[in-house]
Amino acid sequence: MDIAWFVVLSAFIFCIGAAGVMTRRSPLVVLLCLELMLNAGNLALIAFSKMVGNQEGQVFALIVMVVAACEVVIGLGIIVAMYRRRVPIDVDALSELRG
Amino acid sequence: MSATSWGWLVLLFPLAGTLVISLGWRVWPGRAPGVIGSAAIGLSFVSAVLMLLELLDRPHDSRSLVDSAYTYASTGGFDADMAILVDPLSVLMCLVVSGVSFLIHVYSVAYMKSDRGYTRFFAYLNFFVFSMLLLVLAANFVILIVGWAFVGAASYLLISFWYRRRTATAAGIKAFVINVIGDVGLVIGAFLLFDATGALDYATVFEQTPRVFATNDGQLVAACLMLLVGAFAKSAQIPLHTWLPDAMEGPTPVSALIHAATMVTAGVYLIARMHPLFEQAPAAADVSAVIGATTLFVAATIALVVTDLKRVIAYSTMSQIGYMVLGVSVFAYSAGMFHLMTHAFFKALLFMGAGSVIAAMANEQSLDKMGGLRKAMPFTYVTFTIGALALAAFPLTAGFFSKDEILAYTLNRGGAYTILAVVGYVAALLTAFYAFRMVFRVFHGEPCPEARELEQGHLAHSDPVNPATGEPEDVEVGYPGPEHHIAEREWPMKAAMAPLALLALVAGFLQVPGVTDVLEKFLEPTFESSHYVHEHPSDSSEYIGLVIGAVISLAGIAVAAFVYLRRPGVTKHLAERYRGVHDFLANKWYFDELYELTVVRPFAAAGRFGRTVIESAFIQGFLVGGTVRLVQAGSSFARSIQTGELRAYAALLLMGVGGLVLYFLIVAS
Numbered sequence: 001m002d003i004a005w006f007v008v009l010s011a012f013i014f015c016i017g018a019a020g021v022m023t024r025r026s027p028l029v030v031l032l033c034l035e036l037m038l039n040a041g042n043l044a045l046i047a048f049s050k051m052v053g054n055q056e057g058q059v060f061a062l063i064v065m066v067v068a069a070c071e072v073v074i075g076l077g078i079i080v081a082m083y084r085r086r087v088p089i090d091v092d093a094l095s096e097l098r099g
Numbered sequence: 100m101s102a103t104s105w106g107w108l109v110l111l112f113p114l115a116g117t118l119v120i121s122l123g124w125r126v127w128p129g130r131a132p133g134v135i136g137s138a139a140i141g142l143s144f145v146s147a148v149l150m151l152l153e154l155l156d157r158p159h160d161s162r163s164l165v166d167s168a169y170t171y172a173s174t175g176g177f178d179a180d181m182a183i184l185v186d187p188l189s190v191l192m193c194l195v196v197s198g199v200s201f202l203i204h205v206y207s208v209a210y211m212k213s214d215r216g217y218t219r220f221f222a223y224l225n226f227f228v229f230s231m232l233l234l235v236l237a238a239n240f241v242i243l244i245v246g247w248a249f250v251g252a253a254s255y256l257l258i259s260f261w262y263r264r265r266t267a268t269a270a271g272i273k274a275f276v277i278n279v280i281g282d283v284g285l286v287i288g289a290f291l292l293f294d295a296t297g298a299l300d301y302a303t304v305f306e307q308t309p310r311v312f313a314t315n316d317g318q319l320v321a322a323c324l325m326l327l328v329g330a331f332a333k334s335a336q337i338p339l340h341t342w343l344p345d346a347m348e349g350p351t352p353v354s355a356l357i358h359a360a361t362m363v364t365a366g367v368y369l370i371a372r373m374h375p376l377f378e379q380a381p382a383a384a385d386v387s388a389v390i391g392a393t394t395l396f397v398a399a400t401i402a403l404v405v406t407d408l409k410r411v412i413a414y415s416t417m418s419q420i421g422y423m424v425l426g427v428s429v430f431a432y433s434a435g436m437f438h439l440m441t442h443a444f445f446k447a448l449l450f451m452g453a454g455s456v457i458a459a460m461a462n463e464q465s466l467d468k469m470g471g472l473r474k475a476m477p478f479t480y481v482t483f484t485i486g487a488l489a490l491a492a493f494p495l496t497a498g499f500f501s502k503d504e505i506l507a508y509t510l511n512r513g514g515a516y517t518i519l520a521v522v523g524y525v526a527a528l529l530t531a532f533y534a535f536r537m538v539f540r541v542f543h544g545e546p547c548p549e550a551r552e553l554e555q556g557h558l559a560h561s562d563p564v565n566p567a568t569g570e571p572e573d574v575e576v577g578y579p580g581p582e583h584h585i586a587e588r589e590w591p592m593k594a595a596m597a598p599l600a601l602l603a604l605v606a607g608f609l610q611v612p613g614v615t616d617v618l619e620k621f622l623e624p625t626f627e628s629s630h631y632v633h634e635h636p637s638d639s640s641e642y643i644g645l646v647i648g649a650v651i652s653l654a655g656i657a658v659a660a661f662v663y664l665r666r667p668g669v670t671k672h673l674a675e676r677y678r679g680v681h682d683f684l685a686n687k688w689y690f691d692e693l694y695e696l697t698v699v700r701p702f703a704a705a706g707r708f709g710r711t712v713i714e715s716a717f718i719q720g721f722l723v724g725g726t727v728r729l730v731q732a733g734s735s736f737a738r739s740i741q742t743g744e745l746r747a748y749a750a751l752l753l754m755g756v757g758g759l760v761l762y763f764l765i766v767a768s
Contacts, residue, residue: 021749030745091745098743 006047014040025090027082031075038068102157103166105150106185106236109193112143113229121222133208136221140204140228144197151190162186162624165238165302172241177299184238184301188625191436191618192235192368199360199443200228202595206451207352209589210458213582214350216260223260224356227253231361235368239300240289243369247285247329250365251278254357258349263573264565270345277342281332285369288325291318292376305375305628315382323376323383326369330387334366334420336394341690343417347409351454354409359416359450360443367423367439371432374629378430388428388509392519395421397688399529403536404674404684406466408453411537415490416446418526422505425523429516430631431508433619437610438505440618441497445489445603451586451596452483456541458583460549461561466537471546475553478593479586480542482600487538489603491531491656494649500607502527507612507644511636524651531655539663558583612641 013036020033042061049057082089116139120132127135154162167182183189204224211220230253234246255278259271293299295318296307312319328339335343346358357363370377370387377384398417405411419442426435457464459476473480489498506527509520549559560583563572586592609617626632636644662669674681686692740751 018749018753022746022753094745095743098741 003047003051007044010040010044010047012040013037013043025092027075027079027089027091030091031072031079034075035068035072038064100149100153101164101166102150102153102185102190103164103183105146105153106166106183106189106193107168108146109143109150109197110183110229110232110236112139112146113225113232115139116225117222117229120218120225124218124222127218130208130212130217132218132221133204133211136225137201137204137208139225140197140201143228143232144194144201147190147193147197150185151194154185154187154190159624165300167238177293177297179239179241179299181242182238182300183236183242185236186625187622188368188371188436189235191440191622193232195440195443196228196231196235196361199447199599200224200231200356202599203352203356203360203447203451205591206355206454206595207350209584209591210352210454211350212584212589220257220260220350223253223256224353227257227357227362231365234365238302240292240304241299244282244285244289247333247365248282250362251275251282251333254278254346254362257353257357258346260349260353261572264348265570266565266568267348270342270348274342274346277332277339280339281329284325284328284332288322288329291322291325295319295322301372308375308379312379315380319376319380320383323373323380324386326373326376327383327387327390330366330369330424331390332366333369334363334424335417336366336390336421336424337397338690340394340398340417341687341694344405344410344413344687347407347413351409351450351457354413355447355450355454358413359446363416363420364423364439364443367420367427367435370424370427371436371626374427374430374432374626377428378630384428384430388425388516388519391421391424391426391428392522393421394418395425396522396526396529399526399533400684401687402533403529404681405687407464408456408466408469408537408541409450409464411466411533412446412449412453415449415530415533416442418530419446419490419502421526422502422523425509425519426505429509429512429519430629430634431505432626432629432632433610433616433622434501434504434508436622437618438498438501441489441501441603441606444599444606445486445496445498448482448486448596448599448603449490451592451599452479452486455479455586455592456483459553459559459585460547461559461583463549463561466540469541469547470544470550471542472550472553473542474546475550476542476585476587478596482586482596483542484538485600485603487534491534492527492648492652493531493656494645494652495604495607497603497605497607499645499648499652500610500612503644503648504610504612504641506648507636507641510644511634511640524647527648528651528655531652532659535656535659536663539659543664544667553585558585558588612645613638 017033017036017038017040020036021030024030024033042064045057045061045064049055049061079089087094116136119139120127120135124132154164163184163186165182165184167180169181170178171181172179204221207220207224211217214220227250230246230249232246234243234250237243237246252275255271255275258274259268261267289299292304295311296304298304298307308319330336332339343358343363347354349358377387395418398414398421402411402414402418405414419438423435423438423442426432426438455476456469456472456479459472459479460469463469485496489496492499492502502523506520506523509516509523546554552559564570565572584592586596609615610619623632683689742748
């Protein structure tokens with residue numbers, strides 16, 4: 001199959017993820033969309049690795065998965081902590097870093 | 100021990116005295132600092148005498164010794180040693196400085212007894228003596244400049260001794276600023292000499308001078324004039340004289356020691372010491388002679404009308420130093436140094452007497468309020484009169500021989516110098532008059548209330564106010580103390596004044612024309628390179644000069660007696676009649692006003708301009724403030740990006756990445 005399909009698919013998924021990060025207000029959905037973007041990246045890595053014919057891209061995809069797992073753990077942890085402290089679960093309300 | 104070892108001891112005793120007194124200021128009980136200080140100077144004087152004896156043991160032609168302790172600065176071009184020069188001139192200066200200083204220290208032990216700054220006073224005074232001795236013993240320009248600057252600093256400290264008095268601190272600053280002008284002159288002069296001769300020690304410089312400089316060579320004249328700026332600032336010669344009358348704000352012993360007997364004569368010493376230079380540059384010496392003659396006349400005229408007792412003596416000091424400067428500038432070195440010595444005796448004596456009078460008057464210094472103290476203060480009266488006789492050059496007193504010797508040498512040069520000598524004789528008449536104006540106004544006439552009180556055994560007291568401005572004094576530091584001390588009641592003051600009175604009477608016999616010439620013989624080794632050392636006026640012309648001097652002196656005293664004893668009202672009448680002249684003199688020839696207009700005001704205006712425009716507007720407003728505003732603007736922009744909105748950050752991030760991708764795509768294609 002032509003590599004272009006994979007890349008186009010990956011770009012679609014990435015754009016969906018990015019749009020979700022920018023438009024959704026629930027941190028849970030933002031996290032999910034981040035996962036989408038990361039996995040879009042993974043898809044592109046594996047596709048190119050197959051095309052070039054070595055394993056480096058696949059190894060890299062594995063590492064990205066590990067990082068993504070860590071990120072989800074921390075992100076979900078933060079969301080749970082917010083819920084427990086009765087902080088509103090809304091990224092727009094969380095603007096304490098304002099300079 | 101050799102003469103130079105004694106020379107080092109002369110220096111070390113006062114230094115040790117300063118350190119011991121100042122480091123132990125908490126420990127010393129009561130009068131101890133005064134005793135330590137006096138003892139240090141006394142030992143210094145003894146060492147100076149032993150140095151003299153050692154020097155006299157040596158053959159006539161090897162009486163100039165240089166001893167170096169260590170190298171002070173070693174550079175590629177020259178080495179400056181911590182070295183002293185012991186020769187007849189410096190030994191004479193050491194004897195005068197340490198001897199008179201010793202007596203003034205003894206006087207101060209009693210006079211300053213109830214001052215709160217007693218310890219500080221003696222620490223300063225010992226430091227001054229050390230600096231002065233360093234100045235006269237220096238064997239090269241570096242040490243000379245160090246001593247010169249130290250002396251100015253000591254003078255500043257002692258003038259502003261009562262540092263809560265605004266007038267005293269202002270006078271101290273004035274003296275310091277003018278002295279620094281002199282210091283700068285001295286440094287530039289030394290540099291010009293170093294530039295030409297490549298050395299800074301006297302011996303080499305003097306040896307090189309005739310070789311590298313033609314007579315009246317431009318650079319040499321410039322160097323000599325710069326040295327003269329130093330000498331004139333230190334010796335209060337016109338136009339750098341205005342600090343000396345104001346320096347009378349210091350305690351009276353300070354006036355006696357620094358501003359009459361020793362420091363102000365440093366300029367005379369400098370000219371005498373630098374005689375090989377001035378003989379090679381007669382133009383500079385002539386400038387100096389003219390300035391000396393001008394000063395001696397101007398100061399004498401001012402002394403006629405000033406009513407502050409200490410300021411009268413201060414102006415007479417200026418005038419007498421004018422004689423000395425005239426003397427050494429017409430190459431009559433021994434005559435100038437002779438007058439320096441006798442003047443130190445009688446002027447210190449006059450100041451001590453004035454101190455006693457001022458104490459009896461409870462710090463009142465105005466002649467207008469004094470009178471008739473003769474009966475109440477017999478000792479002060481006698482000694483003060485002896486001092487005044489010597490100042491007036493009364494026949495056979497010390498001032499008689501020394502002043503007339505200077506004038507005889509000046510006349511002997513002939514030509515235009517005759518005018519300077521005539522000015523000197525005219526001023527001598529004025530001197531005799533104002534000397535006895537003081538005596539008659541203070542001690543004769545109607546007794547003032549204080550004198551009557553003293554006759555009944557009560558010493559006058561006054562509220563602590565500044566006599567100059569009437570401001571209340573800070574009694575903790577800015578005040579001579581609640582008690583006053585007069586010579587009649589304090590033996591140390593008597594012990595200090597009696598020897599000086601004796602010396603003021605007899606010191607003149609060291610140098611009677613044709614009979615004795617002790618001083619000239621003694622100083623000869625120092626000045627043997629001079630072309631003028633054997634140019635004496637003939638004995639007969641000197642004696643004619645002495646007779647003229649005696650007549651002038653007696654005439655001046657007689658006029659003073661007539662004006663103040665027989666017709667007490669006549670001076671007021673004269674002052675009214677010649678209002679213009681009187682005001683002109685009473686305002687000191689308007690020198691202060693002139694400097695106020697030409698120097699102080701422009702400098703103050705420049706200072707204000709610098710403060711408001713350069714400092715406030717340019718540096719603060721533009722350079723510093725501009726930077727601050729730039730950073731502020733940058734940071735407020737950076738802050739405006741930080742909205743705290745997570746989604747905005749994400750959008751920015753994405754836009755950034757998108758921008759980068761676009762950039763690489765464009766570059767790649």
